[in-house]
Amino acid sequence: MTESPRVLLVTSAAHPDGEPGHAALDRALAARGIDSQWVVWDDPYVDWSDADLVAVRSTWDYDLRIKEFLGWASSVGAILLHGADVFRWNTDKSYLVDLATRSKLPLVPTVLADNPVKLRAAISRFGTSVVKPRIGCSGRGIVIVYDAETWLPVDKGPWVVQPLVESVFREGEVSVIVINGHPVAQVHKVAGSGDIRVNEEFGGTVSAVELTSEAALLAVDAVAATTEIVESEIVYARVDMLRHQGTLSVSEVEVTEPGLYLDVVPEAAEKYADAIARRLDLPELAVVQN
Numbered sequence: 001m002t003e004s005p006r007v008l009l010v011t012s013a014a015h016p017d018g019e020p021g022h023a024a025l026d027r028a029l030a031a032r033g034i035d036s037q038w039v040v041w042d043d044p045y046v047d048w049s050d051a052d053l054v055a056v057r058s059t060w061d062y063d064l065r066i067k068e069f070l071g072w073a074s075s076v077g078a079i080l081l082h083g084a085d086v087f088r089w090n091t092d093k094s095y096l097v098d099l100a101t102r103s104k105l106p107l108v109p110t111v112l113a114d115n116p117v118k119l120r121a122a123i124s125r126f127g128t129s130v131v132k133p134r135i136g137c138s139g140r141g142i143v144i145v146y147d148a149e150t151w152l153p154v155d156k157g158p159w160v161v162q163p164l165v166e167s168v169f170r171e172g173e174v175s176v177i178v179i180n181g182h183p184v185a186q187v188h189k190v191a192g193s194g195d196i197r198v199n200e201e202f203g204g205t206v207s208a209v210e211l212t213s214e215a216a217l218l219a220v221d222a223v224a225a226t227t228e229i230v231e232s233e234i235v236y237a238r239v240d241m242l243r244h245q246g247t248l249s250v251s252e253v254e255v256t257e258p259g260l261y262l263d264v265v266p267e268a269a270e271k272y273a274d275a276i277a278r279r280l281d282l283p284e285l286a287v288v289q290n
Contacts, residue, residue, distance in 0.1 A: 004035040005280045008051040011058040013040050019058035021262025021269070028273035032282065041072055053279055054080045056087075059257045063137040066091060081279070082255055086230045090256045093134045093160045099253065103225035106218070106249040108165060108242055114158045122161035123148035130165075134158045137257075165251075167243040173251070174241045176211070176219035177260055177268050178234075180275050183216035185265040208265045214248055215241060222253050235275050236260070 007029065011018055018025070018038040029036040039046045041059050048054060054076050062069040070091070073084035089095050096110040109126070112134070113119035123129045123145050133141040133155060144164055145151045153159070172190040176183050188209045219239035227234050238258035240251045260268050 004033050005052040005282070006050065007034055007036045007276060007280070008046070008048065008054045009036055009038045010041045010054060010056045011038050012061045013042070014061065015058045016040060019259060019262060021260075021264070021266055022057075024262050024266035024269035025272060028269040029276065032273055032277045034273070034276065034280065034282075042068065048076045048079075051079060053276065055276065056081070056257050058259065060138050060259075062091060062257065063133070063135050063140065066135050081235050082230075082232055086232050086234075087256045089230055090226075090254070091135055093132060093136070095253070096160065096250075098229060099222075099225060099250070102229055103221075105222055105225055106244075106247050108162050108244050108249050108251045111161045112158065113161055116153065116157075119153065119157065119159055119161065120148040123151075126161065126163040128164040130162045132160050132162070134160055162251075163244075165242045165244050165249075171243055174209075174215050174248070175261070176215050176239050176241070177258075177265070178219050178223045178237045178239060179268070179271045180235065180278075181220065181223065182271075183211055183219050184271045185261075185268045186211040186215055187261050187264055206261055206264050208261075218248055218250065222250050223255075226253050226255060235279065236272060 009018060009025070016038065022038065026036060041056070042065075059069065070084055070088055073080060073087050089098075093110070094112055096107060097112060099105060100107045100110065111122040111125065113122050119131070123131070129145045131143050131145050131153070134157070136142070141155060168191060172188055175187050175189060177185045186209050187206050190205050218241060222239045223234050223237050226237070234255050236258065238254045238260065240254070241248050242251045243249070260272065262269050
């Protein structure tokens with residue numbers, strides 16, 4: 001009897017059982033004859049070489065130990081989707097400037113600041129600004145700055161600076177999940193009262209909405225542009241968008257550890273499992289029948 005292909009789904013110590021809604025993905029992979037297991041990325045007892053494929057899912061602590069995380073990714077090698085080089089590019093928010101320079105995508109304007117002088121200059125340029133750590137996750141370290149002269153940064157940087165997109169208070173944020181180059185689901189995210197962070201740990205809420213052509217086309221274009229820049233296939237991604245000056249604009253392209261909101265859109269698990277099955281060269285008929 002042929003052994004089932006083995007897939008390791010990578011998470012963090014705070015989410016040892018997997019991302020929210022993981023049961024839908026567990027079932028979808030099992031239905032396709034795939035043996036999957038959730039493992040913590042920095043667990044020294046995991047034998048990565050025992051896997052046929054490794055997929056990063058909920059490693060939402062990478063920003064706290066970025067050198068270790070990228071070192072781990074490099075050590076896993078070719079069986080890791082999407083790979084250490086892509087992660088290195090995507091975990092540093094300077095990639096937004098790269099995207100703006102090398103594509104025609106509408107993006108929320110982003111300026112890099114490596115020191116306090118450049119930071120204050122960027123804030124002065126935009127006026128009320130959102131300052132983010134260049135390497136950051138889950139909304140950590142994000143602040144709104146109203147006055148560049150009186151505000152003092154808490155951390156030592158480097159940072160990215162963006163104008164405050166006022167529509168986040170009225171319309172919230174849109175995210176589209178893209179798998180195998182196709183938009184498969186859309187969610188609407190609303191920040192908690194008086195905040196711009198839509199992360200649930202900061203009081204944000206997430207709901208499934210109908211996939212709109214405007215958001216879907218922008219998401220597909222964003223992933224296509226990312227693919228060209230990193231010169232590597234992007235199997236799965238989440239594209240976050242805000243309406244800036246009347247235009248739906250990309251605010252993030254998450255290809256390292258994109259939360260897929262499987263607890264809100266469990267149907268995305270089926271598409272994700274299909275993508276994993278194809279990478280394992282499972283027969284198409286088996287994918288359909290199982």
